Amino acid sequence: SQQGEEDPQALSIQEGENATMNCSYKTSINNLQWYRQNSGRGLVHLILIRSNEREKHSGRLRVTLDTSKKSSSLLITASRAADTASYFCATANNAGNMLTFGGGTRLMVKP
Amino acid sequence: NAGVMQNPRHLVRRRGQEARLRCSPVKGHSHVYWYRQLPEEGLKFMVYLQKENIIDESGMPKERFSAEFPKEGPSILRIQQVVRGDSAAYFCASSPSHRGNDQPQHFGDGTRLSIL
Numbered sequence: 316s317q318q319g320e321e322d323p324q325a326l327s328i329q330e331g332e333n334a335t336m337n338c339s340y341k342t343s344i345n346n347l348q349w350y351r352q353n354s355g356r357g358l359v360h361l362i363l364i365r366s367n368e369r370e371k372h373s374g375r376l377r378v379t380l381d382t383s384k385k386s387s388s389l390l391i392t393a394s395r396a397a398d399t400a401s402y403f404c405a406t407a408n409n410a411g412n413m414l415t416f417g418g419g420t421r422l423m424v425k426p
Numbered sequence: 427n428a429g430v431m432q433n434p435r436h437l438v439r440r441r442g443q444e445a446r447l448r449c450s451p452v453k454g455h456s457h458v459y460w461y462r463q464l465p466e467e468g469l470k471f472m473v474y475l476q477k478e479n480i481i482d483e484s485g486m487p488k489e490r491f492s493a494e495f496p497k498e499g500p501s502i503l504r505i506q507q508v509v510r511g512d513s514a515a516y517f518c519a520s521s522p523s524h525r526g527n528d529q530p531q532h533f534g535d536g537t538r539l540s541i542l
Contacts, residue, residue: 416468
């Protein structure tokens with residue numbers, strides 16, 4: 316499997332529920348980033364967590380990083396219909412010039 | 427809008443023609459990245475450029491594909507003699523420094539290339 320694999324591939328929840336997405340990677344990293352993509356649009360950066368950090372919050376987003384397991388999770392609390400999108404994790408190579416993306420989690424939040 | 431601007435948004439070409447995709451980075455950003463995305467998949471890195479230099483083209487096919495980022499003007503991704511397999515969304519991103527480790531990349535809305 317490729318660097319940065321998301322799980323699940325698709326997730327459907329009701330508005331107000333929490334959504335959790337997971338990401339696994341293979342090589343050592345400096346940081347891991349989460350992006351969001353609405354249909355037909357480009358990616359929007361959500362949050363960056365460095366390898367020496369274990370948890371980070373931004374609004375309704377909570378990201379964890381476990382470097383021993385080479386995994387990260389993105390939690391969206393109190394989801395809204397507007398959160399419907401694809402979510403990708405990405406890792407940067409050591410030179411910092413290339414992001415490797417996973418296949419994404421397609422989140423649908425039903426009103 | 428000071429974001430990354432890509433044009434055209436949609437491009438249709440017949441097999442054998444050339445496709446030119448343009449990207450204007452965020453003002454002040456001197457680092458540009460091109461990615462390709464197939465339907466239902468994540469983005470795949472193609473090439474990383476600074477002004478007048480290709481820094482890393484490890485993700486770009488050796489034949490038919492080329493990229494440039496001239497001193498003046500937008501970055502161009504050129505695909506010669508297009509084939510059906512080139513159909514995809516091509517995204518450009520920019521950053522103010524090469525240290526993607528510390529800074530997020532800013533993405534355009536992409537060019538959707540369709541080959542007839």
